[in-house]
Amino acid sequence: MIKLEKHLTPKLPKPVRLSDYVAGIFETITTKKGMKKAIEKGLVKVNGDVSFTGRYISGGEVIELYKKEETDRAPIVKMKLEVLYEDDYIAIVNKPAGIVVSGNKKHTLVNALPYNLKKSNQKDVLPRPQPAHRLDFPTSGVLLVGKTANTLTALNDLFRDREIKKVYQTITQGKMKNLEGKLETTIKGKAAISHYKVLQEIPSPKFDQLNLVELSPETGRRHQLRIHMSELGTPILGDKTYGIEGKVMQGKGLYLHALSLSFDHPITKEKIEASTPLPAKFEKLMENTIKDKKKVVSGEEE
Numbered sequence: 001m002i003k004l005e006k007h008l009t010p011k012l013p014k015p016v017r018l019s020d021y022v023a024g025i026f027e028t029i030t031t032k033k034g035m036k037k038a039i040e041k042g043l044v045k046v047n048g049d050v051s052f053t054g055r056y057i058s059g060g061e062v063i064e065l066y067k068k069e070e071t072d073r074a075p076i077v078k079m080k081l082e083v084l085y086e087d088d089y090i091a092i093v094n095k096p097a098g099i100v101v102s103g104n105k106k107h108t109l110v111n112a113l114p115y116n117l118k119k120s121n122q123k124d125v126l127p128r129p130q131p132a133h134r135l136d137f138p139t140s141g142v143l144l145v146g147k148t149a150n151t152l153t154a155l156n157d158l159f160r161d162r163e164i165k166k167v168y169q170t171i172t173q174g175k176m177k178n179l180e181g182k183l184e185t186t187i188k189g190k191a192a193i194s195h196y197k198v199l200q201e202i203p204s205p206k207f208d209q210l211n212l213v214e215l216s217p218e219t220g221r222r223h224q225l226r227i228h229m230s231e232l233g234t235p236i237l238g239d240k241t242y243g244i245e246g247k248v249m250q251g252k253g254l255y256l257h258a259l260s261l262s263f264d265h266p267i268t269k270e271k272i273e274a275s276t277p278l279p280a281k282f283e284k285l286m287e288n289t290i291k292d293k294k295k296v297v298s299g300e301e302e
Helices: 032-040 109-116 149-160 224-231 280-298
Strands: 002-008 044-046 062-067 082-086 090-095 125-131 140-148 165-173 180-187 190-204 208-217 256-264 271-275
Touching: 032 044, 082 271, 090 109, 090 271, 109 125, 125 149, 140 149, 165 224, 165 280, 180 224, 190 224, 190 280, 208 224, 208 280
Parallel strands: 140 256
Antiparallel strands: 002 062, 044 062, 082 090, 090 140, 125 140, 165 208, 165 256, 180 190, 190 208, 256 271
């Protein structure tokens, strides 16, 4: 085991149970629940001996916190990622479309993170950085990563409390009834809330109409944005799961991009904003659609 921190107990007015006393005395694990788990795992020693939650502390004891030596045996994939932001606690990367975030396969974004990011110098550094949320395999864009155990927990809390603003852009097919709105539904029994705003409408000979749409999800249910756009009757272009049968564009992938993230840094408290431009295929599609429209209008094509 590796010793992380040491604490000398001052004289106490009366004896206190170890599990009650240790909350907040260490920087590595700050919560009572976290420290209780560490005690139960044998990671806390009192005066050199592995201790238990019911031991009483009266003063003068040396309490030490340890961690198990971890061997990171997962492969490292030498795939270059665009790093949008990085410090000793978090990182934000631009996830390419067509790569899974994590899983049992070798070629995952998680396995590429050690190749692209600097190792944290913090005591609770993770064996390798971990994403704080997910993007689907075909979705591109900004992905927030935690580099330490406490930071990852704090980021999860920010997502849970809806304190991280996420903005996506997508291309949908079909005429949208309203140019902006709010969707409140349930997905697998859980509340799902998304806001949408149409930025551009382009008539399309092939798809009737294409729309460049900005999406802002309040919640983070699996496939939420894809499901919500499909429920409006205007699915995301290239969506093989929720698209309209016979009208799914093949070979270009899903036209959904995580454009930006903004939040208060859980450790430094500074305002963090990160964004990445739309992939080239978005602009190319819109340009080609406009050209095709002009050709049809001028009679160059039937």
